[in-house]
Amino acid sequence: MITLHDISYLRLGCRDLDQMVDFGTRILGLELRERTATHAYLRGDNSAFNLCYIQGDERYDASAFEVPALADLAQAEQELSALGIAVQHGDEAACEERRVDAFISFTDPNDNRIELVYRPHVTGVRYFPSRDAGITEFGHFGLHSRDIERDLAFWTEVMSARVSDRIGDGALLRIDEVHHKIALFSSDTTGVQHVNFQVASIDDVMRAWYFLQEQGVPIVFGPGRHPTSTAIFIYFLGPDNRVYEYSSGVKRITDEAGYVPRHFEMKPSSFCMWGARPNVKEFSE
Ligand SMILES: [Fe+2]
Numbered sequence: 174m175i176t177l178h179d180i181s182y183l184r185l186g187c188r189d190l191d192q193m194v195d196f197g198t199r200i201l202g203l204e205l206r207e208r209t210a211t212h213a214y215l216r217g218d219n220s221a222f223n224l225c226y227i228q229g230d231e232r233y234d235a236s237a238f239e240v241p242a243l244a245d246l247a248q249a250e251q252e253l254s255a256l257g258i259a260v261q262h263g264d265e266a267a268c269e270e271r272r273v274d275a276f277i278s279f280t281d282p283n284d285n286r287i288e289l290v291y292r293p294h295v296t297g298v299r300y301f302p303s304r305d306a307g308i309t310e311f312g313h314f315g316l317h318s319r320d321i322e323r324d325l326a327f328w329t330e331v332m333s334a335r336v337s338d339r340i341g342d343g344a345l346l347r348i349d350e351v352h353h354k355i356a357l358f359s360s361d362t363t364g365v366q367h368v369n370f371q372v373a374s375i376d377d378v379m380r381a382w383y384f385l386q387e388q389g390v391p392i393v394f395g396p397g398r399h400p401t402s403t404a405i406f407i408y409f410l411g412p413d414n415r416v417y418e419y420s421s422g423v424k425r426i427t428d429e430a431g432y433v434p435r436h437f438e439m440k441p442s443s444f445c446m447w448g449a450r451p452n453v454k455e456f457s458e
Contacts, residue, residue, distance in 0.1 A: 175249045176333045178239045180355070181293045182271070183314060183365060185413065186233030192412050193226040198360050200390060201417065202306030206296075212270070216374055217308035217370045221272035221294040224368070231413060234365045235278070236314060237271070238332075238348075240290035243291050246277050252331060253279055259347045263288075268293040282327050283318050284363045307377030308356070308370045312420060315356040315366030324357055337426060338401040341439025345401055350425040352402040367408065367416035374421055378405050385409050397445030401437060408451075 187193045194213045197203045203215035206222055213228070214222035227233065235372045240246060250260045251321040263276040272293035281287050302308060320323040321342045328334040334346040345353035355400050372378060380395050385407070393416055395407035426432050437443035441450050 175252060175289070175335055176241060176332060178241045178243060179349065180311065180313065181239045181273075181288075181290050182220070182223055182225060183237070183368060184233070184235040184271075184288075185232045185365065185368075185415065186225060187226045187228060187413050188231045189412075190228040196412050197224065197226070198303040199306075200385070200411075202302045202304040202308055202379060202386060203370075204301050204303055204410040209424075214272075216300060216311075217302075218300050218310045218312070219296050219298070221296060223311040223370075224270075232364070233286075235288055236316065236365060237273075237276070237288040237290050237429045238300070239293055240289050240291055242399055243275060246275055246291055249289050250277055256331065281324065283316070283320070283324050285316050306370075306381065306419070307372040307374065307421075308419075309373050310371045310416075310421065312369035312371040313351070313354040313356065314368050315358050315416075317360035317362050317364055317366050319361060319363070321357060321359050328355065335429075337432075337433040338435050338437060340401065340443045341417055343439075347426060350427055350429075351374075352404075352424045352426060365415065365416055368422040369418040369420055371423065372419045372421045375405050378407050378419055378421055380426070387427075395445065395449050397447045397449035400443060400446040401435075406445075 188211055198205050203217050206216050207214040211224045215224045216222045253260050258279050261278045272294040273290040276288050278288045309442040325344055334348050337345045337347045342359040344357045346355040348354050378396055391410040392409040393408045393410055398405045402423045404420040404423040407414055407420045411417050
């Protein structure tokens with residue numbers, strides 16, 4: 174079993190880096206930490222970065238998870254290789270590009286690009302938001318799944334994720350006490366399905382609702398409250414056509430031994446207990 178300590182970062186390809194830097198700072202409220210001709214590093218906490226936009230193929234993405242020890246990378250390579258999954262080692266330049274000490278990369282059974290990283294760099298400089306969005310941390314991300322049962326088996330038997338709740342075919346997975354840090358959504362494609370940042374309170378979610386509308390950002394779902402994680406949320410669309418989310422109040426599962434996942438019916442009310450209706454297919458019936 175490969176122990177996932179935490180989510181680490183997302184690498185997101187884009188066609189227009191300037192546009193994504195503008196969205197990341199002026200709309201999302203992230204801090205632009207570093208920028209090269211091809212890479213922009215943005216963050217909503219004290220990590221070196223949470224999102225790295227990369228000029229080029231807009232379909233490219235990769236999701237990274239931190240492992241606790243260097244030896245875990247070698248063990249992960251063994252376990253993945255035994256399953257017939259090809260593993261690449263990050264060289265020094267690739268580690269530098271990712272601000273980590275070491276990493277391996279592979280594609281999961283859904284062809285999602287996954288990176289396991291050791292010692293992602295943390296700064297001693299606090300996050301300085303570019304707008305007062307109220308972001309407290311990089312919360313979680315969704316991954317597409319073309320075969321949920323296959324991918325669930327991978328994430329819970331090969332990787333150390335645990336099911337917190339199911340909604341229809343979908344699955345919300347935890348890797349620590351936070352209700353979910355990975356969400357698997359039934360889909361016909363691969364890669365990152367949505368990107369979440371936690372905000373401090375319901376006030377930040379509601380401020381975002383008005384702010385995003387003023388800025389002409391398409392709202393795709395919410396404001397609402399998830400009956401699964403109890404988080405209050407709003408989802409909106411970036412210029413890269415990816416779905417972004419702010420949420421607040423995600424529940425923690427502290428009774429690890431006694432917790433039993435619930436299976437919510439596949440209805441909009443399982444995604445929002447207030448009655449909000451999504452206009453993206455992942456959250457619909
Ligand atoms: Fe989410």
